[in-house]
Amino acid sequence: MIDKIKKAGTDELNEIAGNLRKRIISVVSATGGHLAPSLGVVELTVALHRVFDSPTDSIVWDVGHQAYAHKILTGRDGKFDTLRTKGGVSGFPKREESEHDAFGVGHSSTSISAALGIAEAKRITGEAGKSIAVIGDGSMTAGLAYEGLNNSGHVRNKRLIVILNDNQMSIDENVGALASFMNKGLTHPVYNRIKRDFKALGKIFSTKEHDLVELTRRAALVVKDFFLAGSLFEAFGFRYIGPIDGHDIESLVSTLENISKNIDADEEGARPVLLHVITRKGKGYEPAEQKPERFHGLGAFNVEDGSAKKSSGAPTYTKVFGETACDIMSSDSRVVAITAAMPSGTGLDMVRDRFPGRYYDVGIAEPHAAVFAAGLASRGLRPIVGIYSSFLQRSYDAIIHDVCLQNLPVIFAVDRAGVVGEDGPTHHGVFDLSYLRHVPNLVVMSPKDEGELNRMLKSAIGYNLPVAIRYPRGAGLGVEVGADVTPIELGKAETLSDPDDATWSIFAIGNMVKVASDAAKLLADKGISAAVINARFAKPMDKECVLDHAGRGRSILTIEDNVLAGGFGGGVLELLNSETLRVVNAGFANTKVIRCGYRDAFVEHASVKELHSDHGLTAEGIVDRIEKANRASKKDAASKVVGLK
Numbered sequence: 001m002i003d004k005i006k007k008a009g010t011d012e013l014n015e016i017a018g019n020l021r022k023r024i025i026s027v028v029s030a031t032g033g034h035l036a037p038s039l040g041v042v043e044l045t046v047a048l049h050r051v052f053d054s055p056t057d058s059i060v061w062d063v064g065h066q067a068y069a070h071k072i073l074t075g076r077d078g079k080f081d082t083l084r085t086k087g088g089v090s091g092f093p094k095r096e097e098s099e100h101d102a103f104g105v106g107h108s109s110t111s112i113s114a115a116l117g118i119a120e121a122k123r124i125t126g127e128a129g130k131s132i133a134v135i136g137d138g139s140m141t142a143g144l145a146y147e148g149l150n151n152s153g154h155v156r157n158k159r160l161i162v163i164l165n166d167n168q169m170s171i172d173e174n175v176g177a178l179a180s181f182m183n184k185g186l187t188h189p190v191y192n193r194i195k196r197d198f199k200a201l202g203k204i205f206s207t208k209e210h211d212l213v214e215l216t217r218r219a220a221l222v223v224k225d226f227f228l229a230g231s232l233f234e235a236f237g238f239r240y241i242g243p244i245d246g247h248d249i250e251s252l253v254s255t256l257e258n259i260s261k262n263i264d265a266d267e268e269g270a271r272p273v274l275l276h277v278i279t280r281k282g283k284g285y286e287p288a289e290q291k292p293e294r295f296h297g298l299g300a301f302n303v304e305d306g307s308a309k310k311s312s313g314a315p316t317y318t319k320v321f322g323e324t325a326c327d328i329m330s331s332d333s334r335v336v337a338i339t340a341a342m343p344s345g346t347g348l349d350m351v352r353d354r355f356p357g358r359y360y361d362v363g364i365a366e367p368h369a370a371v372f373a374a375g376l377a378s379r380g381l382r383p384i385v386g387i388y389s390s391f392l393q394r395s396y397d398a399i400i401h402d403v404c405l406q407n408l409p410v411i412f413a414v415d416r417a418g419v420v421g422e423d424g425p426t427h428h429g430v431f432d433l434s435y436l437r438h439v440p441n442l443v444v445m446s447p448k449d450e451g452e453l454n455r456m457l458k459s460a461i462g463y464n465l466p467v468a469i470r471y472p473r474g475a476g477l478g479v480e481v482g483a484d485v486t487p488i489e490l491g492k493a494e495t496l497s498d499p500d501d502a503t504w505s506i507f508a509i510g511n512m513v514k515v516a517s518d519a520a521k522l523l524a525d526k527g528i529s530a531a532v533i534n535a536r537f538a539k540p541m542d543k544e545c546v547l548d549h550a551g552r553g554r555s556i557l558t559i560e561d562n563v564l565a566g567g568f569g570g571g572v573l574e575l576l577n578s579e580t581l582r583v584v585n586a587g588f589a590n591t592k593v594i595r596c597g598y599r600d601a602f603v604e605h606a607s608v609k610e611l612h613s614d615h616g617l618t619a620e621g622i623v624d625r626i627e628k629a630n631r632a633s634k635k636d637a638a639s640k641v642v643g644l645k
């Protein structure tokens with residue numbers, strides 16, 4: 001396909017772009033995925049591959065949710081129908097998948113830093129090739145992007161090209177002072193009036209040889225952007241070019257060729273280049289152009305009208321969180337809500353619509369969201385930060401240094417905790433129990449269903465402490481929400497069943513409580529009696545409850561949708577270990593503990609159901625582990641008896 005692109009004329013390039021668009025729409029309608037971002041950069045992708053030679057030239061996509069055309073063009077067309085399915089093509093650039101995926105990604109705003117690193121590595125090692133970062137205007141709201149720009153302007157590697165893909169959208173509408181600064185240029189009334197007047201004059205005086213309309217258009221753009229967006233990037237030490245129409249293949253190709261030639265010319269005092277490209281999110285598919293936020297990332301849909309293929313069942317945890325936050329805010333004026341560019345993803349769009357004065361979308365700025373919340377809390381407010389587990393990783397230092405060290409009552413509502421499915425390892429929220437459980441002062445809890453989420457959020461306000469509540473992606477269990485609103489006692493687990501003859505106690509947290517209850521039923525059918533405990537808290541752990549079950553000679557199985565290292569089960573082990581050392585002969589030393597969770601490896605993409613099943617996080621998985629352990633104990637006991645004889 002690339003060979004064809006290298007030789008094609010403009011018409012043929014446009015035809016290739018059209019075909020790519022059709023292929024993307026057709027596959028994503030079946031597999032789900034990031035449609036609108038990928039449709040927006042089809043022409044840009046074709047132009048990049050026309051002008052540059054991947055993999056010698058490294059194309060670094062920011063976020064990577066727009067790289068479908070790139071994947072199809074670089075040898076993955078044959079497998080593209082497997083997009084985001086188990087063992088199939090990843091939804092994001094991945095170095096193991098192709099040498100054309102210069103840098104792995106899924107989280108935003110890394111491209112400039114990574115591309116600069118690649119450009120510098122090429123300089124030092126003498127490796128050929130340029131380094132091209134493609135970053136959206138939404139991703140330019142993150143501090144990390146400016147760290148990259150700042151350093152790039154200092155390093156001045158001329159082989160670095162940053163392409164700003166400006167569609168004025170993040171997932172939802174882009175926000176922030178920078179977004180309005182750049183937007184101002186495109187919509188400024190005086191600028192637009194001048195442009196209109198000149199265009200009218202141009203029409204009168206144009207001849208066949210001299211297209212004054214076109215000339216004026218170009219001149220006006222140059223003038224405007226030199227003084228607006230351009231000045232910002234020039235200040236960072238870049239040569240600013242643009243903006244150009246990101247759907248006009250011809251001008252994309254000629255501009256990129258010029259940039260490339262200039263780099264090769266090895267001119268004195270060269271600088272990295274920033275090319276500003278204007279695109280339309282969802283371009284070429286009417287429903288996506290009309291509703292780019294819905295088509296940003298979505299499940300399977302009908303191509304004819306864009307309607308969803310699957311109708312949703314029980315309300316999602318996200319929806320229950322949004323409604324509960326509104327509920328709390330209607331009676332407590334201290335409560336404010338913060339999202340880092342994910343109003344609809346987190347359910348905080350409901351707060352935005354009902355309480356605009358107490359709602360903040362801070363852009364893709366998770367560390368800022370946490371520190372900003374800490375500042376609000378330091379003056380008596382009660383911020384709720386709605387955030388995805390994998391993006392909260394960016395706030396780790398702020399959680400420790402700004403929130404917990406000062407013991408400020410910020411509530412983190414940690415959505416998409418546990419595996420998220422098709423988006424894969426960059427998006428799985430499988431580390432939060434581990435990276436939160438060890439932070440002093442922080443309460444870490446997880447509800448067994450959406451009703452308990454409602455109750456936990458309300459209880460958290462009363463704790464007056466930093467709190468993280470983690471809950472999974474997708475639908476709840478369909479339980480009644482708000483049926484029980486009595487505050488949950490801090491650090492208190494809930495015993496769901498505790499038969500006298502139980503030989504096992506299953507301690508489950510969050511979405512794994514239902515799995516544990518189902519397992520107990522299967523075990524009972526096999527004559528194995530097990531207690532089920534909804535742990536609720538990873539921290540503070542219900543010490544009394546754990547020690548009570550261990551003290552009664554039960555074996556313990558812990559289960560969590562999190563990595564084993566440092567997770568909830570690790571906390572149970574730590575507790576038993578310290579009590580064994582503290583209370584000599586307490587008997588805990590002999591307590592058998594099995595932990596279910598993710599091993600020390602990144603979890604690949606597949607459906608949530610497949611991943612839970614592959615990792616034994618199912619009722620059958622628990623039964624299997626317990627049966628194996630029982631068989632091993634029997635064998636052990638038998639060998640001891642043989643040994644005695």
Ligand SMILES: Cc1ncc(C[n+]2csc(CCOP(=O)(O)OP(=O)(O)O)c2C)c(N)n1
Nearest residue numbers: 037106107108136137138139169170171341
């Ligand atoms: C650190 C981080 N926070 C949040 C997200 C979720 N996210 C994915 S794409 C996106 C918007 C990106 O906007 P932009 O860069 O303009 O690209 P577009 O989708 O408009 O093409 C967001 C917020 C993310 N991927 N990484």
